[in-house]
Amino acid sequence: MRFRFFLSEAFGSMRRNWVMAMAAVITVFISTAILGAVLVTRDNLNQGATNLKNRVKIEVFIKDEATPEQTQALERKIQGLNDVKSYKYISKEEALRRFRERFGERIIKNLPINPLPASYEIQVKNADRVDSVAQQFFNDPTVDNSPGTHDGVKYARETVRKMLSTISLIEKGMWVTTGIFAAAAVLLISTTVRLSIFARRREVEIMRLVGATNWFIRWPFVLEGFITGLVGAMLAAAFVWVGNWGIANWIQSSQIDFLSLRIFRMWWQGGAWPLGLMPSLAILGALLGAVGSLVALRRYLKT
Amino acid sequence: MIVFEDVIKVYDPDVVGLQDFTCHIGKGEFVFLVGPSGSGKSTLIKLVLKELVPESGRILVAGRNLGTLRKSRVPLLRRNIGCVFQDFKLLPNKTVHDNVAYALEVVGEPRRSIRRKVPEILSLVGLAEKTDSYPHEISGGEQQRVSVARAFVNHPPLLLADEPTGNIDPETAVGIMQLLVRINRTGTTVVIATHDRDMVNRMRRRVLQIEAGRLVRDERRGSYDQVTEEVGDAL
Numbered sequence: 190m191r192f193r194f195f196l197s198e199a200f201g202s203m204r205r206n207w208v209m210a211m212a213a214v215i216t217v218f219i220s221t222a223i224l225g226a227v228l229v230t231r232d233n234l235n236q237g238a239t240n241l242k243n244r245v246k247i248e249v250f251i252k253d254e255a256t257p258e259q260t261q262a263l264e265r266k267i268q269g270l271n272d273v274k275s276y277k278y279i280s281k282e283e284a285l286r287r288f289r290e291r292f293g294e295r296i297i298k299n300l301p302i303n304p305l306p307a308s309y310e311i312q313v314k315n316a317d318r319v320d321s322v323a324q325q326f327f328n329d330p331t332v333d334n335s336p337g338t339h340d341g342v343k344y345a346r347e348t349v350r351k352m353l354s355t356i357s358l359i360e361k362g363m364w365v366t367t368g369i370f371a372a373a374a375v376l377l378i379s380t381t382v383r384l385s386i387f388a389r390r391r392e393v394e395i396m397r398l399v400g401a402t403n404w405f406i407r408w409p410f411v412l413e414g415f416i417t418g419l420v421g422a423m424l425a426a427a428f429v430w431v432g433n434w435g436i437a438n439w440i441q442s443s444q445i446d447f448l449s450l451r452i453f454r455m456w457w458q459g460g461a462w463p464l465g466l467m468p469s470l471a472i473l474g475a476l477l478g479a480v481g482s483l484v485a486l487r488r489y490l491k492t
Numbered sequence: 493m494i495v496f497e498d499v500i501k502v503y504d505p506d507v508v509g510l511q512d513f514t515c516h517i518g519k520g521e522f523v524f525l526v527g528p529s530g531s532g533k534s535t536l537i538k539l540v541l542k543e544l545v546p547e548s549g550r551i552l553v554a555g556r557n558l559g560t561l562r563k564s565r566v567p568l569l570r571r572n573i574g575c576v577f578q579d580f581k582l583l584p585n586k587t588v589h590d591n592v593a594y595a596l597e598v599v600g601e602p603r604r605s606i607r608r609k610v611p612e613i614l615s616l617v618g619l620a621e622k623t624d625s626y627p628h629e630i631s632g633g634e635q636q637r638v639s640v641a642r643a644f645v646n647h648p649p650l651l652l653a654d655e656p657t658g659n660i661d662p663e664t665a666v667g668i669m670q671l672l673v674r675i676n677r678t679g680t681t682v683v684i685a686t687h688d689r690d691m692v693n694r695m696r697r698r699v700l701q702i703e704a705g706r707l708v709r710d711e712r713r714g715s716y717d718q719v720t721e722e723v724g725d726a727l
Contacts, residue, residue, distance in 0.1 A: 194597055205585045395581045398541070399642070400571035401598045402564075 198409035217421025220374030225429035382481035414478030422474020499549030509535035511705040527702035533685035574643030578655035633664030
């Protein structure tokens with residue numbers, strides 16, 4: 190294979206048809222940038238969702254009159270549950286210390302006794318299982334439930350439910366968006382390539398008359414597609430990276446308390462970056478260009 | 493060099509390209525194909541290049557049966573046939589030099605011999621000065637000479653020309669024709685489809701006249717028009 194000849198043909202043709210080459214680069218850029226943005230956004234949302242899920246905890250309050258044996262039995266029960274990721278014992282003193290931290294010395298200064306109960310903080314492995322784990326403690330005698338209620342077990346029941354359904358909706362939506370944009374990218378790129386090859390069909394015809402084999406004709410076009418695709422996709426990857434970084438920075442540092450941006454910030458550490466997004470975008474762009482050229486050439490290389 | 497046996501080529505819908513066409517063109521011959529537009533001259537040339545495939549009949553080019561020639565071998569066939577067209581068919585984005593060189597690149601000629609052969613052939617056709625010009629920068633006659641140079645740079649055993657002088661003025665046409673004659677003298681078989689009455693009458697070479705897809709005349713040292721006894725007497 191005369192690689193040098195093909196490469197110089199490809200570069201020569203890009204220089205001559207630079208408008209078309211630019212159009213192809215821009216098309217690949219837009220398509221892959223959108224695709225990349227969707228993928229990055231999805232990852233960021235996933236990261237946020239994971240953070241949120243990790244924050245879901247169940248507090249089980251212990252009656253003041255519970256004996257150490259009862260407390261230990263409760264701890265064993267927590268240990269025995271499959272869905273529990275971790276748990277932590279909060280003593281009455283620890284609870285008071287936290288309370289003081291949050292609300293200040295003044296309120297509790299004059300309290301004769303410590304009114305706060307000891308508790309276990311339980312984190313579940315999967316936020317979906319928070320209900321079933323919580324239920325285990327509804328009728329436990331060691332738990333500080335008022336008669337007829339489950340107020341000794343606290344967890345953000347409604348919040349968890351809403352959060353879970355929102356996250357799954359967003360995830361589904363993102364998959365659909367990814368699919369749509371991927372399809373649009375393929376269509377857009379193949380149209381651009383087809384246009385540029387249509388403009389040069391006479392050239393292809395002449396090459397065939399001179400006795401060029403199909404692959405001899407194809408290689409420069411395929412290389413050209415590969416290079417334009419690669420350049421466009423790499424620009425897009427860089428663009429998405431800078432955008433992601435910029436937005437993350439802005440959210441982290443912004444002072445405004447708008448649309449619960451602050452809450453958002455609590456769980457979104459920002460700047461999640463799908464592993465290997467840059468190389469995969471670049472490879473995708475290059476392949477799109479190369480395969481696009483091959484497909485578009487097919488009809489001019491019959492017989 | 494070229495053998496047609498009972499070749500039938502039909503374009504749809506029922507437009508006849510060639511009808512029971514039989515002819516033999518020997519090695520080293522110089523042949524004119526004459527006849528009105530649409531009579532089948534170009535069809536014949538496209539059949540030889542295997543750009544078209546006949547409905548029936550047999551075509552041999554340099555002893556190879558085109559009917560059994562595999563698709564992948566078609567480029568090899570074309571490398572052994574030089575082609576000159578009315579519209580020159582030069583690559584618009586390549587210089588005169590690169591247009592000729594392309595035919596050599598295609599056959600995998602080493603770089604060094606390309607560097608030697610291209611200037612050689614360009615000075616043969618009298619275009620040594622125009623090496624770096626692009627096709628749109630030179631005249632029609634010059635473009636046609638580039639096209640002849642490209643067709644001949646591989647020294648193919650067969651050269652086909654479809655109306656080579658159709659788009660250029662008569663004086664330049666003579667130059668092109670002289671080039672083709674010189675190429676013929678090197679042993680290359682030359683087949684020219686043409687409308688150029690003066691040229692054919694002046695050259696007195698073998699003439700194949702085609703009308704409505706049929707061979708109606710095959711004359712050894714013919715003129716453009718068939719001179720029948722009666723017409724000859726009347727003159």
